[in-house]
Amino acid sequence: MAPPGKKRGAAPDTKRTKKRVPDPSGAGKRLRVDPSTTVEQVLRSKKSANLVFDLLELLESEEAELVLGAVAGCKTLFCGLLEEEQLFQGALPGGGEEEDQEEEAMMRSLGPEDKYRLFMRLRYSSCVETLLELLDHENLDVRDSALCCLMDFVGAEGQRPLQDQDGAQHGGFPRRLLSAVVEKLLSSSRDTTALSCSFQRLLLLEDVRYHVMTAVRGNLATVMAASRGAVMPVYQNNAFALMCNVNMPSKESELVNFLVPEQAKHEESKASKLSEQRRAFEKMWLVFLKYQLPSSLYKKVLVRLHDSILPHLLSPSLLLDFLCAAYDVGGAISLLALNGLFVLIHQHNLDFPDFYLKLYNLLEPSVLHARYRARFFHLADLFLSSSHLPAYLVAAFAKRLSRLALVAPPTALLILLPFIYNLIRRHPSCRLLLHKPGSDEPVDDPYLADQNDPAQCRALDSSLWEVKTLQQHHHPGVAKAALLVSSPLRHHEDDLSGVLETTVTELMEAELQQEVSSIPLEFEAARQLLQGGGGVLGRHFCLATATGGPCVV
Incomplete structure (x- = not known):
């Protein structure tokens, strides 16, 4: 077997040394390797299994066109292998170099078929890690293509689980792979808002939505605790962008769309229950709002809070302290906090001490020029x-x-x-x-x-x-x-x-x-500038000479 072209076992963010084709532009490789032909050969004959290295090498090309073709080829290849159950099922050997892993794995007493499945499983893992790295690619089309490919892998793994997914309550959903995707979307160093928008259509699926909310909550708790609650503008904005794309259903009967159909049939699956969806939604937002937010993000949260967040919480009263703190800040933040307080006071009968005293003190000249003036006076009137x-x-x-x-x-x-x-x-x-x-x-x-x-x-x-x-x-x-x-x-x-x-x-x-009736301003109406009133001004002053220059008589 040919040696693998890259390492495995490291975290997706870890930089790895990789073997590349001699031509850095990839032009020579393009002439020798066609992704669709390569995929067809690998699927047709197990003797062509080593051609998968050429496909994985194209994923590391410098040209976006080659990468897009390789991503499409990888999706066809590994989704086909997953559907035909041609990937090894079970836990892979421990960490270390990929060569060491493969050597350790091949020393097992496995038959030819199992060795083939194990070989392709290792290549699949290498492909997943490379696709996760492509989510940081400078080309948006490459990022979108890699994201779609990874989510196709999530769906294929859900129907043919490769390893135990920690209990029947998750119905075999590949949470580890999805959590790795969410971790890349919640980058702390670059803006991933555009990628989160591409991810929005996938959040319409009930099982994806539930497990994404769970993964976001865990990631927020880990990252913010590590930063000791310090403000992380890029990370928190990325988290907010992803969380805002979560549209919660309002009825149990609306839970009909699943990436993994078995999730809907499984009795113990939490993703198929509206109460569990709302509980995951509530925990995610409570963790996010627990830490200090940048001022600009504070306003964005308050704008959405009353109609997109509070109605879907199991216990909206849990946000009373957050809204009270926002109401005490002053300025535009206090104006925006009125929306959430209005919902809690009128719909949930919560008591807010000194509410009218603070509302009275918000009436300052600055409120007349605030961006949210209309919203403020509408709520104040209520x-x-x-x-x-x-x-x-x-x-x-x-x-x-x-x-x-x-x-x-x-x-x-x-x-x-x-x-x-x-x-x-x-x-x-x-x-x-x-x-x-x-x-x-x-x-x-x-x-x-x-x-x-x-x-x-x-x-x-x-x-x-x-x-x-x-x-x-x-x-x-x-x-x-x-x-x-x-x-x-x-x-x-x-x-x-x-x-x-x-x-x-x-x-x-x-x-x-408005039509204004003509009002006589003088006895003789002026027909041009500096004339009228007997032509006194015109006899002494004119605007220009015949040649265009100024003149004074």
Whole structure:
């Protein structure tokens, strides 16, 4: 037998010295080796088994075209051998050089057929390790092709297990191979987001999804514990990208697609049970959120938390501490944490101490310019919609918002004014803020703007004079909305959904589309620049001479 062309037994990330063809470009090899022909010869005759080395050598070529052909050939060859059960089944010899492994293996008292199966099994292991290395290839097509080939091997191994997979609860699923693939996707040195997107379609399969979630949880626990919880931006972003591609089913009847069909038939298979899928999903996210996150990733997690994560957890209340900590951070992170807190408070009846106190302190000028302004005011409107809130609290919010209105841009004012009016409509006891006796006389405002406690800010002793000031605003829409403060409010609430997403561009386009009647500005209409009004300016100044140069008369 020809000696193997590479080592085995080392971890996929370990650098190994490999025998290559003399021509570094691989052009000479391309003339001698055709992957499809080689695969056909190996499958047709066991005497041609040594040709598999040529195929494995092509996997290490410098040319992407040759590598893609070799990957396709390896998939056809080894999937065929797995289907025909032509690979040795059982544990391989221990670590060390591949030559040592093969020598040790061949010393066993095996017949010719078993020796052939063992020989091809060793070549299959070498192929898997090389494909794992190709997941780091600079060419995206090579990475995608290697990933698809590895997952085909996972499916083929699942139907013809090569070794014991640790118990009947996993139904013979090749977890070791899948865990090696997940480990490469969770790289700590390079971005694997694009590769994770290619992996997304495979996560629609129930057994793949379950075992990927289990593998991600174990990898997170190991890597983050080794780093002592320090922030690892590249690794954590890769983990988040992979985890976001997991789409959980909502019903047991939806668990119908399996990479290994036997998983669905096995009674003890956890992948075929929705409760086990949700438990694996919950454990994965709890481990991920246990450690400190980069600020940018913190925001991405909070954006998805309320609709993509919380509904699929067995115990959503386990994330209360995480959301409380995020709510205390301040700024945009606190605004985004409101979504998750809203779900926990309204759907799971969890109590959050001093919630309205912290919500009141979020009302600062910066919130008017935040990217998530529309989301914040939508949730704030929901939190303040209860008619059982005390009058002093509602008055404090109305007064705080009216004070913010003095420094707000027009797009924010079109949100703030209807918001204030809705608060007063829901709580008639706060109408005295609009029609306080003697409010037209200049007096000192008793409202304490620097007081962080709404119960101590004396909002009920004040009035909404700030809204009346906006009746002189330059934007006609704002001035018109502010006029409502001088007349009785109707009982019907304003719908905020139409103004939450309003932008400056939309306001400008609306103004430009309005038809404006012509207004005479002077007796004699000017027909060109610097003329008109009797031509006085035209007699002394002109813009240019006949030759194009400036002139002054």
